[in-house]
Amino acid sequence: MDVRQVAKLAHLEITDEEVALFAPQMDSIVAYVEQLNELDIEDVEPATGGLTKEGAATDAIRDDVPHESLGQKLALEQAPDAHSGHFRVPKVL
Secondary structure, three states, rough: HHHHHHHOOOOOOOOOHHHEEEEEEEEHHHHHHHHHHHHHOOOOOOOOOOOOOOOOOOOOOOOOOOOOOOOOOHHHOOOOEOOOOOOOOOOOO
């Protein structure tokens, strides 16, 4: 797997040290996923997503009708850390 190409597609800058670190990890992930090719799936029906048969409708709990928006003021009213009209959340990266 070409780590530099993946980084380029993700618009990430990557150092030579990071390439050396991530290349074996990505190879390991790809090898793990490729194990799926070894499964015998001859008698397995294809799934088309969800838990319903292809083309079947799902039961809706309520009618899908548009409703009035909460609006910014009401939406932020009980926010623990609203700032300048936005939700402020803890940094995760």
